[in-house]
Each structure stands twice: as structure tokens, then as C-alpha cells.
Amino acid sequence: MSQFIHIGFGNIVNMDKIIAVVSPDSAPVKRLVQKARETGNAVDATQGRRTKAVLVMENSQLILSALLPETIAARAQLPQDTQPSAEEEKQDES
Numbered sequence: 001m002s003q004f005i006h007i008g009f010g011n012i013v014n015m016d017k018i019i020a021v022v023s024p025d026s027a028p029v030k031r032l033v034q035k036a037r038e039t040g041n042a043v044d045a046t047q048g049r050r051t052k053a054v055l056v057m058e059n060s061q062l063i064l065s066a067l068l069p070e071t072i073a074a075r076a077q078l079p080q081d082t083q084p085s086a087e088e089e090k091q092d093e094s
Contacts, residue, residue: 005075007065011045013055015076020056021069029054036062 003079004012022029031052036042041061044051048065056062 005070005072007045007063007083008067009047011047011065012059013063017058018055018076019058021072022053022054022056023069024054031063033064053088083087 003015005015005018006012024030024033033042033051043061046064046066051064051066053065053067053072054062054068055065055072058084
């Protein structure tokens with residue numbers, strides 16, 4: 001069964017399909033994001049906030065998240081039943 005991980009603001013992704021979680025600060029990642037936006041392969045899950053992590057998926061799509069890569073990686077290592085609820089996330093992101 002697929003496991004899902006919260007990436008902020010009530011958005012979840014299939015953890016099995018994630019190849020990498022990277023910081024968007026380097027020039028190569030910025031170019032990657034720009035190309036994905038142009039081709040329609042970018043999914044913006046930041047809710048208008050600053051992008052702090054880029055998730056590279058198996059199908060060449062990029063998912064932009066407002067959570068830090070370290071936060072997403074930590075959530076990926078937690079058992080599914082101990083991940084924060086949507087209400088706890090809203091308090092953390094405010």
C-alpha cells in the first residue's frame with residue numbers, strides 16, 4: 001500500500017514516487033523549476049508562500065513546497081500514524 005506524506009497546507013504526496021527533496025536556492029534547481037513551469041510539469045503546493053523545497057517525482061514532475069527539505073525528510077521517516085494532522089500543520093505554518 002502506498003504511503004503518503006504531508007508537504008504543508010493539507011497537501012499530501014505519494015512517498016513512494018519521490019526521487020529527491022532539494023532546496024530551491026541553487027541555479028540548476030531554479031532552471032529546473034522554470035522549465036517545469038513552462039512545460040506544465042510543476043505543481044505549486046506553497047499556497048502563495050516562499051518555496052523552500054522542491055520534490056522531484058518519478059514522472060519528471062516537480063512539486064513545490066513551503067516546508068523545509070529537512071522537515072519533509074523527517075516526516076518521511078516517521079511512522080504514518082505519528083505524522084502531524086492538518087490542524088497541527090496550520091499552527092506550525094502560521
